[in-house]
Amino acid sequence: MRKYLKILLPVGVICILGAIFYSPYHTWARKHVNLMTATEDHPLNCASCHLYLQKSGVISKLVNAHYYSPFNLAVSNDGRYLYVVAEEGNTLLVVDTKKQKVTHKVEVGNRPHSIILSKDGNTAYVSNQWSDNVSVVDLTSFTVTDTLKTGGGPAGVALSADGKYLYVANSFSSDLSVIDISTGAERKRLNAGNSPAGVQINADGSLVFVTSRRTLSKPFGDTIRCELTIINDNKQRVVERRDVKSAYIMENISFTPSGDLAIMPLVRPKNNVPTIQIERGWMMTNGIGIVEQKPSGRTIQLLLDEPNAYYADPFDIAITPDGKRAFVSNAGVDCITVIDIDAIRKLIAESTNETLKTYANHLGISSRFVLKRIRTGANPKGLALSPDGKKLYVAEHLEDRIAVISTESLETTGTIDLGGSGRITVARHGRRLLNNAGHTFQNQYSCYTCHPDAHEDGLVYNMASKDMGRNITNTQSLRNIGDTPPYKWNGKNQTVYKQDGMRFSTVLTRTEAFSYRDLDALAAYIMTGIPNPPNLQYNPNGELTESQKHGKAIFERTHNFKGYEIPIVNRCVTCHPAPYYTNKKMADVGTLAASDDSILFDTPHLNNIFASPPYLHDGRAASLEEIWTLYGKTEQHGSVNDLTKIQLNELIEYLKALRDPEYEQKSTEILHASFGHK
């Protein structure tokens, strides 16, 4: 009996204590979780916040992992090697296609984007989007032999027909660098469309086509237009700026070998239409643009979607050497669409211009030319064909894997593991969710669609609140928003849990709401894993220019230039304090429109604000200047009316220089280190 008492007594005490404390503890935990998530039904799971939302420290290292995230790829001339751009690994991975494994890893710059091989196949040029340069990689020694300076955010790359020049699309500075390969110097900088992405030279090597991701700046309600920039390869001059109407996110472009067509994936958004339903393509459609390569050639748009099935986020395109088939990666639905190009030629030939215009909005037309949809791993991005055209390699971006597809059987014949972290962390799962359209009714769009690269798409949407036509809303960037609640312009959602919860499903995705597991993962990714790129354009090293310093003084001033004290509420720094340049409070800056419901707006964070036009809650200001020159006359949005034109420019120069706190910290560390060295 004594033996049992020794066990029973402590158990009994624990049970009694448990019974006494369970109820108050449960009540406290419920209140705590409700407070932290701003919801009333999130499960009492401590790990949700206390493990997965840690941004640094031991716990963060334990729960997170490093990934390669293959983004684009190229195949060697003999088909033996694949050169895979690992976006998060900051490396170029060399894959032996016979051995099916990675044989070399070459460290390149920050966030590599694209790759092009020299004609002899001995050199690779890798654009580093967050380093503003191109790594020149010797593929015989697998070393970086040179680094070529580019414009802001180099993305797509192409070589001139004679192989002497490298064209680099600068996605952040919206221009095209023409680099003389022999000297490594930038020979020219040509203006391109808004956020150029893909660069390709046409079949006869006479013209270079540059696609764009963002639309040209237009007021809400105008037909959106995205620029396809066409450059004479010989003269290296822009010969045409073609408006592609009602489309954007034209990531890449490819030419048929015969040179009769150029085909580019694109998205056709419905931002001018009230967001009242998803059915029948009322929110977003996905397709291709076809550019006829002949005098007065037309630009035709055809949807890849079907009446009850959408193929979100088309990204890359590859065309077989015989010109018969094209493959488009649909990153948002994990599949490759196989296109019969002859069927497209026939369709175009037998259709009038008016009919073709209708096809751009017709969900049934894809049945005329789509041969098959091939399933892939998570988030297929870059595509490359083997030299004989028999194999298609697919960069499975969020799978750390390359898929190998037979272009004859149209079946996946194998996969090549790149050797990244084998486990899928909670934040990684969240990233997959953000990039996948499976959580939207009929897969019409993913979070990524309106937030490409977790940023914003530059469009203004009619969110149709009380009545249709009300609440015109400028898309906000997701970068580093974890630390700047509340969310939405009206600040109604205090946490990501609430933002992406049931209301999100009712209004935006219109299908089953995220499960709590998925919601935790999404929150983990958004709260911890979306940094801004370094602001290399306006503030590369933390040292402000003289003009920016003047602007900073204006930003922080307490008295105007006439000597009068500026009321605290009218000082820039009051509502926009560092490090995120937001006080996270609601404000009236005199921009309320008759079509707006709420009176106050969330004060946005300003880091990397230069990259987020248009501005204000309804995107009415096309530039930072317009915030005050056109829409800030009452001084409600800061005291600026005493500023001269030059002083306003200085203030704007300073605003453009704002960057994430982590870069400020790094700069300070570098500065201290250099002092120590001295």
Next chain:
Amino acid sequence: MKIKRTIILPNIVLISLSCILMASCNSKSVKNGMLLVTEAPQNIQTPDYISGESWRYLAGARISAFMPGKPSSLKVLTENFFSASSPKISYDGRFMLFTAQQKQDESWQIWEMNLYNRKCRKITSFNDNCTDPVYLPGGRLAFTKLTINDTVKSAHCLYTCNLDGSGLRQITFSPNACFATTVLKDGRLLTVSRQLLPDKEDPMLMVMRPDGTKADMFYKGAGGSVLTSSAHETSDGKIVFIEADKGTPAAGRLVSVSYNRPLHTRIDLTSGIAGNFCSVLPLGPDNYLVSCCMSGSERYALYEFDPVKKSVGQEVLTDPEYNILGAVLVEENERPKKLPSEVDLQVKTGLLLCQDINFLNPMLPDNSSDIRKAIKIEVLGVDTTYGVVEVEKDGSFQLKAMADTPFRIRTLDEKNNIVNGPCSWLWLRPNERRGCIGCHEDPEMVPENKVSLAIRKPPVIIPVHVTEVKEKIVELE
């Protein structure tokens, strides 16, 4: 003490195990993998869309269960009912919804059976027939109920309720007969719907969200076709159902359409097969069960069917006394998505936006049939007009219509001549917002990305004599 423990403990364990074993061997239980069939003694009749009869609701019908490959194991599950039919299995495979008459003169009502112990409980208790139950994700069910009132006159409308019968909601509000509902994997309801007023139209498959919003045509056969069974979604993205020609209603064909593009992918899977099909159960991409009366046979029996080879296979079950009218498989199934609802019952109206009433689709063959430009619309109720509304210069209009009220729209020219229409019946649920691109739109067209002039103004209230609706304001964003 020691001896006692060694005796008592094993005995307790043994007794417990025996209890569990006995419980699991309950002879009454309907096990996973069994097929449930609806058997009817009379000759099968063509569905009557007006009375709602003949939808497997035949006097004396019963539900039986058997293990595939063992027809002799057939046992009747509904021996306590005068008639029972239309079984539907819950997503966890443990319960069955069915419709039944307890006694001969009673109305048909919805029941649920626990497949483990075969205990039944009544879910609906109305004077009118309640039929075609189907489980909804989230603990509710949908069913058809005869509804007679001023709004729909006399029609078979769809309703939803909780599994205990509470929380009854009507979700269709048109003078249509809606039957044989199923739930698609995307969470929407797919129902056979036939317009009854003012003229009877051919039946079609109509799709809608479980709250009755976004009701729309899913499939419509060639002129005069009759849909005679509920539709089923297969694992390879097809919708299969039975369709008959108007002239030969007793010759049901097994038809498949693609979920992705239902209006243009019809395939008659039984082309060239002599027989009358009355139901289908897809078990896999290349394996269906069909209920069919083969040529020369007097009764309907259950057969295997290969949709790839388009051929009828072996007989699975036949009964000399009964027609086998349909089958369901007892198994756990993937739950369809549970769709959120925008319906707010405190709101009295819904909004409808049309982009351009004069939209002409050059792809449609009849696009040049009438080039008169319409400048107005007339909104018609069941037996009255709700008014004439002038549309904007771009052909757009925005209506705020009384919720749960059927209406049709026709377009008029400046002299009030009818240009097009009226369209089929529409209704808006409370707080529903929906759009269309034109009055004779191609269902496969998406809207042009433009701001319609109509949304720059407040919506026009329907009926037009109502100048103001005081109601709760809902902010969606």
